Amino acid sequence: MKPNNFKSLENEQVNKFESKKEHVKSKVDGSIGLIKFIGNIFELYLPQVLGVFGYMSGNPRRNKSSPENTEKKYPNTK
Amino acid sequence: MFIDFIYALLSGTSLSKMKDEEIVKEYLATQNSRYFDQLYNRYSGKVYGKCISLLKNEAAAQDAVQEIFVKILLNLSKFSGKSKFSTWLYSISYNFCIDTIRRKKKNPNSFADDITGHEIADDVDDKFLLEMNIERLKVIMDRVPIGVKSILLMKYQDEMSIKEIGAVLSKSESAIKMKIKRAKQKFKKIHYEIYKE
Numbered sequence: 001m002k003p004n005n006f007k008s009l010e011n012e013q014v015n016k017f018e019s020k021k022e023h024v025k026s027k028v029d030g031s032i033g034l035i036k037f038i039g040n041i042f043e044l045y046l047p048q049v050l051g052v053f054g055y056m057s058g059n060p061r062r063n064k065s066s067p068e069n070t071e072k073k074y075p076n077t078k
Numbered sequence: 079m080f081i082d083f084i085y086a087l088l089s090g091t092s093l094s095k096m097k098d099e100e101i102v103k104e105y106l107a108t109q110n111s112r113y114f115d116q117l118y119n120r121y122s123g124k125v126y127g128k129c130i131s132l133l134k135n136e137a138a139a140q141d142a143v144q145e146i147f148v149k150i151l152l153n154l155s156k157f158s159g160k161s162k163f164s165t166w167l168y169s170i171s172y173n174f175c176i177d178t179i180r181r182k183k184k185n186p187n188s189f190a191d192d193i194t195g196h197e198i199a200d201d202v203d204d205k206f207l208l209e210m211n212i213e214r215l216k217v218i219m220d221r222v223p224i225g226v227k228s229i230l231l232m233k234y235q236d237e238m239s240i241k242e243i244g245a246v247l248s249k250s251e252s253a254i255k256m257k258i259k260r261a262k263q264k265f266k267k268i269h270y271e272i273y274k275e
Contacts, residue, residue, distance in 0.1 A: 004208045005215050006234040012212075013130060014123030020140060021122055027144045028118070032151055 098163035106155055114151060121164070122147065125171045128231060132175040132224060142178065146171050161242065168236050169246040172228050179224055202262035207234060214273065221268050226261040233258055 093101070093116050105113035125146055129139035149170060157166055207230070210218075219227055232238045232246065244254045269275070 002208060004234065005210055005212045006208065006231070008212050009215055009219075010124065010127045010235050013127030017123040017126040020126075021119075024122065024126075024140050024143050025115075025118060027140075028147045028151075031144065031148045035148070035152070 099159055102154060102157055102159075102163060117150075117163075118147060121167055125167065127235075128168065128171050129175055131219065131231060132172075132228060133178065134220070138178070142171075142175060146174050149174070161245070164236070165238060165242050165246075168232070168238070169242075172232065172246055176224065176228065201259065202266045204234075204262075207262065207265060210269075214269070217272060218265060218268050221272070222261075222264060225257075226264045229254075229257050229261045230265065233261075 093112065096104070096116075098117065098120070101113045101116055104110070105117075122143060126139055126143050129142040129146075130136065133139050133142060146167075150167060153170075157163065219230070222230070229243065229247075232243045238246070240251050240254050240258075243249075243258075244251050247254065247257075249257070
């Protein structure tokens, strides 16, 4: 195997990072957690916000309590 | 609890034997963070090595590692598998560090001129670089311009092919060959300036 001191230099840097590895990993997890949280918030509320904007711009909302909808929801009940 | 321990032990063993590309595939299929942790354990040290070499600052290198791995996770689905995972990861790491330095310098051309204007007639033997005393290597790598340093790291530390380096730097293979030749010459020139050998 050919000697390669660039690899030795890399090994030295990898060993140096060992003590900081967990600290950096916790920061990575924190960033990812935050991104996921923001993503979930958007996923949860964005359709409703868009619905409100749609309603405000004149799009008639479906009336959920109308007898027609209730019949469709529970077709086998009286 | 004992069963959990055995399961963790067995799954850990199999994970460590899995290829990077298989781990990426499993992660995308299951979204299980164990797979991402494995990639982090394999490559965080190497990514840090590149960041500290290029950025020359401990805190900036740690922040860069953090941002690179977040970027990797968010873009993992874009990894096509055409290249090795390590090549893909390193290309993101190099480009991230180069962009960071560019933003600080506010001079987009500061890299273009790194490897020009210092012609030495002779071609430099790879052995000269590979067998250099590690302390000297550190000193010289600290002195060479960023463009020279990144191309030498790609060639000799990451052992990337000309084609792979070309893909990272968005250059043709012939341009990369020329850049490598000039980088080696620049390296030798700085070595001579410091050690007079």
